[in-house]
Amino acid sequence: MGASEIETVGIVLRRFDYGDSSQIAHLHCPDAGRLAVLAKAIKRPNPYLKGPFDLFQLGRLAYLPGRESDLGLLKRWEPITGFSGLRRSLPALYAAFYLVDLFWEAARENVADPAGFQLLARALGALEEQGVGVASAVVLASEMGLLAASGQAPALESCASCGRAAPSGAFRLHPQAGGWVCERCPRPRGPALELAPGDRRLLVSLGRAGPGQAARLRLSREQHLALRRFMTELVQTAFERAFRSEAFVRDARRGFVTTSVPSGRLRGAPPSPR
Ligand SMILES: [Zn+2]
Known part of the structure; x- marks a missing residue:
């Protein structure tokens, strides 16, 4: 694998369904700017990914960065507020x-x-x-x-x-x-x-x-x-x-x-x- 998990916070700018239970989100993160992540099975009950993503949510996340233009892989998502x-x-x-x-x-x-x-x-x-x-x-x-x-x-x-x-x-x-x-x-x-x-x-x-x-x-x-x-x-x-x-x-x-x-x-x- 090589890459290690990065922990940060982010605000959901855009989100799309991906397959039946996954989503792709574009987040605004202080240390990553615009970050695109794949959240596998986030629409199913999951102790690490408290989804699904909704617009405007601010939350804590951990992800594995993608290579070059690849999506990052979301490992944890915990909303703080949905405003x-x-x-x-x-x-x-x-x-x-x-x-x-x-x-x-x-x-x-x-x-x-x-x-x-x-x-x-x-x-x-x-x-x-x-x-x-x-x-x-x-x-x-x-x-x-x-x-x-x-x-x-x-x-x-x-x-x-x-x-x-x-x-x-x-x-x-x-x-x-x-x-x-x-x-x-x-x-x-x-x-x-x-x-x-x-x-x-x-x-x-x-x-x-x-x-x-x-x-x-x-x-x-x-x-x-x-x-x-x-x-x-x-x-x-x-x-x-x-x-x-x-x-x-x-x-x-x-x-x-x-x-x-x-x-x-x-x-x-x-x-x-x-
Ligand atoms: Zn002038």
């Missing part, structure tokens, strides 16, 4: 679907990513606890963290080209140029989006707060729509692809606003599907 609160709020659940999609793309196979793992764990925890009304803020804060971690944080306070401090008023942002570009620098290509001063400050605050503290920041419907539009462009530019699941977190009718939701109804009351 079950996500299932009590549609916006939180939609947000979680989008975030695992995004983090799957951002993580590299077998490249340690402890910061990404922490960010995702905090985001799922925040969505689980806060539920309806703050999902938009948690998602935006997570995206800001992910972009910063990959060296692609948007320039919101200084010129993306020369670093000159930005004016305080409204300005145009060029997602493909990395944010604001001052008038002394060459005009960037690609679309530009107008961002009001308040929206820009809110985005900066969301990035600083991170997903765990983002719930303190309230977004109006207009702020949600403006920041979502901008972030969608940024994320598509950074990852060079669109995310279908992003539609889940764009729709204000799905509860991605806070101001109209009375605080007494923040928990346990998913919005109507219309």
